[in-house]
Amino acid sequence: MNNFEQYRRRFLGGALATAGAAMVPGLMLVEMAHSRAPEEAVSSKNRWGLLIDTTKCASGCTECVTACNTEHGLSGKTGPQDAQWIRKVELTHKKSGAQHSLPVMCQHCEEPPCVDVCPTGASFKRADGIVLVDRHICIGCRYCMMACPYKARSLVHEDLNDTQLAHMPRGKGCVESCTLCVHKIDAGENTTACAQACPEQAILFGDLNDAGSEIAQRLATYASKEIRADLGLNTGVRYTGI
Amino acid sequence: MQIINREIEGNSAGYWALLGGLGALILIGLFAAYNMEHHGHVITGMNNQIVWGLPHVFAVFLVVAASGALNVASVAGVFGKKAYKPLAPLSALLAIALLAGGLAVLMLDLGRADRAIITAWEVNPTSVFSWNVVLYSGFFGFTAAYLWTMLDKTAKPFYGFAAYGAFIWRLILTTGTGLIFGFLVARQAFGTALLAPKFIVFSLLYGTAIYVLVLMPAYIWGQRALGDEVLRRLKNMLVVFIAASFYMTLVYHLTNVYFAKQWDFERFILQDGGIYTILFWLGQVVIGYLVPFILLVAPNTRNSRSMLMASAVMIVLGALAQMYVTIVGGQAFPLEMFPGFIEKSSFFDGEIHAYTPSHWEWMLGIGGTAIALAMVVFAVKVLRILPESLADDVVDPHAKK
8 A cells, every 4th residue: 555545544534533523423413403302291391483584484385385275184275264373474565665475373472362362272383382272161252352463373263074094183163273283393393394395494493492403503593583573472482684 | 008918819810821831931041042952052053153042142131130130139239229129029029030041041951951050059250250259149148137027027136237348249149241241352342340340320221211111001901000110210210321331332433443453353344344334323322222311301301101101112122132132142242363364264254254143042031021921920929029009109209299
């Protein structure tokens, strides 16, 4: 083996070692960011949320809506009595005419008005910030729908005729809304159907409590907004570009 | 002269026809409730925009009127006005009956009425609805106790306690009813503590009007003496309560008009809201306040019994209009999520929400009202609720002639 060959081997070895060493903290970060094992209890270590970049969200595109409907077994109909967990809102500024397009769903508030008003505790917030409806004790009083500032909730107005999916039980006469794809999170997938489906990657899912997560870093770097921030609800869903 | 309360005979064809008619209306209401449960709310006009519709208009009206109906009894039991004492048992009975009717509508309109009992053990201390479970039960309890102390001489020692308890409880109850809406932070129509006193004042008007509407036919059909003195007092109360209700309405809207962010909502209710604008001006203000006020104070009509009756009917119609404007109108105006922007979506964001009540909702609401009235018609036959005579010299021998 000549000197050059030895040098080449040392170099490659060194490079591999450096790359390996560089990957260790990255892998550790992945491990840390990987929330929790499915059998581990939900905890307030995590605060799941979404960051929506409205500059990427295309007007007229409803891929996220379709994906949500498919994921949760919703009909996709848009009559006044049909359930919609996520909808695309088109905004036009009254003065400037500036236009924006963005998805609106349950904002998973830290101080959710729906939870405050629910007479049975069916509306509840998990330790990891996900706001849900317990279909076993929801009495269908719709007080949460009156209280929600985001019009995020729907009442199931008619029989579902076995269109339900095993991971997302629903019920006639009960109120429902975006679950932040809790079944995916609990299975360790750590994403949502809408985020996966967005062709522009305008929806970013992540852990707001994890300073190393992309969502937390983007929130720390760029200006973002909460819808109805004046209400002080500290939403888990944030927007940039509006 | 001693006041003697006695059951009505209740054997006439008219009595049974009345009870039978109310029974039929109750069955119609229950039939509607069954269908709403069986098919779901899809058969109603309610939707994901107007989530509380006509059943809530009836239910909240009846619940608010219930606490107001107790007013006559409170004037006797708490404020010590003797002339109102003979009127008190009917007042307490009406309060119980109206609350029962209102709650029946509220419960049967639930998406899962079969689960209503869950509210008894799954308590959420931050929910006004959860408080109301306690408030409604307490109101039944205090008012029933109050009625008992009036009807049973052996219970006399508890009279004062029950009277004060029921009075304080009714104020808390209607505060709770107002705050169902007052604590809705997100909606332009609600989110103000003013709704609590406003509902209390409204309750005095609505409850007293219903009291008149029950008392007068009861004495005419029962062929018992009903003097002018009693009616004069009730009329005077109505006049004061109309003025107070108008004042609360005025303050509410003036406050909104002062806040620029509320202008669109006020323009909607007062000017451009179609059915809601008509119901506000023609229903609540003209029929509910203005015409009855004039009829009750104008020299030509103020002593007329038929005009008092007509005024009470108009006040109730105005009350239903007010509830419709407050509850449905408050939801028809869209949530403003993005101030300064025109909003558009498949979920009707930024639009005035449409609502047409279905016949099922009318049936349920009227059925609940019939429950309240049937309870009264039944109770006056089996309990000593109504004085044999409410002639002037019986009620208040020293009254000015």
